[in-house]
Amino acid sequence: MAAAIELADRDGIESISMRKLAQELGVEAMSLYTHVRNKADLLDGLADAVIGQIPTSTDGADWKASLRQIVFAARGVVLRHPWAPRAVQAQTAPGPAALHYINAVIGILREGGFSIAQTHHALHILGSRVLGFTQDLFDDSGDLEPEAAASLASALGQSHPYAVEMALAVTHAGTLGPCDDDAEFEFALEFILDGLARLQQS
């Protein structure tokens, strides 16, 4: 499992194959099947191993502080293992670490005074963000070259003015500057936490 994590960190999860992983371990591909049912089982284990790296202990003053703390911890793990979102998404069933983690999250909300129904809604609102990542529509953190920006504006400015306006704003030379994914993640999380506080009081 450790070798698989190392391999994923180095070459990406896409390039994990039974043969390559076996080679990494100085063993034949078929030997892996003694320890793992099949490849899906291996990837499930990988996902659970990475979730297990998230510390679930909190010392927050209230549910908001605790939730913020645990989600930031999850984001830290995701940033260290960029393949983690893909592995978690491919997971067929939650493993023990996932169960432990979700129990901690639900516990924070329940202890914080959320009803079961409110907690259930909260989980759906948070979605994957509670594990430290979001599925963005498309990557807007890449920066445009000045000439690329010019051709973009002239080619698509007529048909898609709003998209071009936004694309140009999210540039070094633009009004917003290049997109900071971490800052956006934090902003969105605070947005949701504030909403949840209001949800609880209604």
Add this chain to the structure above:
Amino acid sequence: MAAAIELADRDGIESISMRKLAQELGVEAMSLYTHVRNKADLLDGLADAVIGQIPTSTDGADWKASLRQIVFAARGVVLRHPWAPRAVQAQTAPGPAALHYINAVIGILREGGFSIAQTHHALHILGSRVLGFTQDLFDDSGDLEPEAAASLASALGQSHPYAVEMALAVTHAGTLGPCDDDAEFEFALEFILDGLARLQQS
């Protein structure tokens, strides 16, 4: 492209291969490379084709009504093509239909009085939800058998009380009843729309 969509609807996107798609078209696998650079190119086209099915015209009274309308339309397409989220996620670059769609979404917000910065935040908050789907942590819409529920409670009740409490609530016999994904999607969308309205006024 139409044949690929049909194949994905029938067998799932996972089982799309150049060879199978070619067979579907009564042709040899290599013939596809005349019309498509490679498999990634084909999947990109598939994702853009499904996004192109979302109607982008709105007749909403305000930005909130319009955004609700367009997102529900997107959700309808996703429900008709369950493989769509996976295809969109795998997309390497946004195609023309994606560009057209995102332009419509941004336009609704900008015309509704959101600043560029606010609109940018809104896109990150909405994430994939704006395309009609969410990445949930795990599937909780499956229903538990009474005996499975009993063994769950006894096996994990001690170590993971909050997770078990939630799992039992989301059952036919539970206090919440089985999870309605569509209702949760709508609830979360309204939660976000309300938050965005507050964001705009602040």
Add this chain to the structure above:
DNA sequence: ACCTGAACACCGTTCAAGT
């Protein structure tokens, strides 16, 4: 321009055989 067929370098997984 479009299609074909053989070939290459990969996959996951089986099975029977070894220690």
Add this chain to the structure above:
DNA sequence: ACCTGAACACCGTTCAAGT
């Protein structure tokens, strides 16, 4: 219990050859 090696049924993609 753990590992091996050959084999099977697949992949995406190349290349040279056809029409």
